[in-house]
Amino acid sequence: MAKSRATVVVENNGLLFSSLAEQVKLPFVQIAHAAELHKLQPSKQNLSELHKTIAVTSAAALQLIDGYLLHIRLQQQAELRLEPVSISSLLYDTAQKLDAFAKAHDCVLQLDVKGKYGPVMGRHDVLKTALESLGYAFVEALSGQNDKKPVLKLIARRSKQGLATGIYSELDSLSAKLFRQAKFLKGIARQPLNEFTPGSGAGVFVADALLSRLDCTMKVSKYQGFNGLSVTLAPSHQLSLV
């Protein structure tokens, strides 16, 4: 018997929550280890590391939890009212938010927004949370694979359908097939996204869930030799001056 839509939604939320819970263990482990280090070897340096670890990792964990909660809230809304959103300013804010986390993981963050882009139709809170979730997930993925200092790019570019925006890196392990399979197996300890990231990849799944509520499909795409996940948004004509 086919599952009802409600059953599918509940099951998906359960898998997403499992994935999130697995991911959120990591910041707690990092904080616990930093605290133990300072307890065993009290020093100014270890105290400073403890403060830094708490600040950086708790921000990432809280962001992920907020993303999940936003997804649940959006599911409860029958209709989502879209609004004009400036992608350039959104990417700038996202880069600012990710900066400390990227530095802690030795990642170089680059903003690639060439040219002037008009607003797109979307929801500022949803797009911001989705891009941040994706950003945190990419930083952790890069940190786990590269010996050299990896580069993470936040990109906006014109496409035939509107404005494409997303997060890109030099990692080539992320493919459309892998991403498709991973979405079905999220919440499982060893799932296909482990080819890309050592964690549960919850940030990727949360971003995907949020963007799907905007009727956008997050896709694996390539741009100037970089590989990433992006979404295409329709332009808003509400604020066009010409």
Next chain:
Amino acid sequence: MNILLLEPNRLLAKQYTDFLESVGHKVIWRQNAQSGIGAADELKPDIVISEILLTGHSGVEFLYEFRSYGDWQNIPVILLGNVKKGDSGLSVEALKELKVGAYFYKPQMKLADLAKTVQLLTDA
């Protein structure tokens, strides 16, 4: 002791390295299985500490490869995981076959216990 550490998370790797080096060990850190095999060849580690969930090839796949070389048959190995041993998919037989000296569930692991286990396994 020369320790080869395979840990995909940079912050955790730094914490393990800082602590283990502070108690007198030399730690070489690698993020994935492939570079781990190369490092093992260069470093000739006395012990290996590996996370089970590495990107690409897992820690277990690394271990099967590692144990396939004659010189590395008896080098002690400690596995670390974000899942409990029972949920790791590793059977008791597999752990025995791969000669895993200890398995730590990271959320309950103390750095001091990790250092003690390193000492214990390398003294044996």
